[in-house]
Amino acid sequence: MPLYKTITPNSQTTVKIWKITERxxxxxxxxxxxxxxMKRVVGMKSELHQRGFLSVRHLLAEFGYTDADLYYDENGKPHLKDGKFISITHSFTFSGVIVxxxxVGIDIEKxxxxxxxxxxxxxxxxxxxLVTTAEDYINKLTVIWCIKESLYKLFATPGMLFREHFLVIPFMLKDEETIAWIDYExxxxxxxxxxxxxxxxxxAYVC
Incomplete structure (x- = not known):
């Protein structure tokens, strides 16, 4: 399947999501x-992970980049050679890239x-x-996890802990936005x- 969704939260930021239906x-x-x-993708034991990795390269192409434009630092954070900021995620049958x-940081979770x-x-x-009704509780937990994972990717500092260093301000699911804080050192x-x-x-994505 081609591109699933494109979001432009502001004039400097774009999110693209891919639904992974291809083999x-x-x-x-x-x-x-x-x-x-190529060595990395061939070495992956799960085809699900292989497809996630490759779908991210297709998303890069949607932004006008190639695999050669992407590199990772010593903390595993991705970077683009042109100096723009990037974050990457994939979960089961979806992948996402924010540039x-x-x-920025982005995360997708089932x-x-x-x-x-x-x-x-x-x-x-x-x-x-957090509300205690089952459906809202699970969905809000997932939102909080995605936000904190996005913050972790954005800050990329070893030693940071989701519970102690990241705070997500109260939100309603229908709002589709909230404020988060990193409180560290x-x-x-x-x-x-x-x-x-x-x-x-x-x-969830963080700017």
Whole structure:
């Protein structure tokens, strides 16, 4: 399937999402990959991960980039050679890329009941305002996880913890936006976050 969704939150930022319906061979055939990238994708044990990796390269092409335009730093954070900021995500049958003139982060997660089992590991302050109805609870947990994962990708600093260092301000699912804070080593950073739900998945991105 071609591009699933394009969002332009502001004039300097674009989000693109791909629905992965193609098989591995169909995704690979039109791409030109660096030897390093080819080695990486061939070494993946799961075809689901292979397809996610390749779909991200198709999203890069939608932005006008190739695999050779992307590189990763020592913390695993992706960068573009032209100096624009990028963040990447994929989950099961969806992948997403955000590109901006300023630092950004993005995450997509499938909405699943089992997130409640690990909630205590990434939720602290947020427990105070979460509704306890089952559907809203799981969906709001997923939003919070996606926002915190996006913040982690954006800040890319080893030692940061979701529960202790990231705060998500109360929100309603219908609002599709909220404020989040990073509180780390006596420094506070405020970020605008947006989120939306689709086909049993949640996507959040941070600018």
């Amino acid at each position: 591995y061979e169909a995704l690979l055939q039109p791409l030109t990959l660096r030897a390093e990238s 901006s003139d300023s630092v 909405q699943r009941q089992k997130i409640a089992v690990i909630a205590h590991k990434f939720i602290g302050y947020e427990f105070d305002y 006596d420094r506070k950073h405020r970020y605008e976050t947006r989120f939306f739900e689709f086909e049993g998945f949640t996507c």
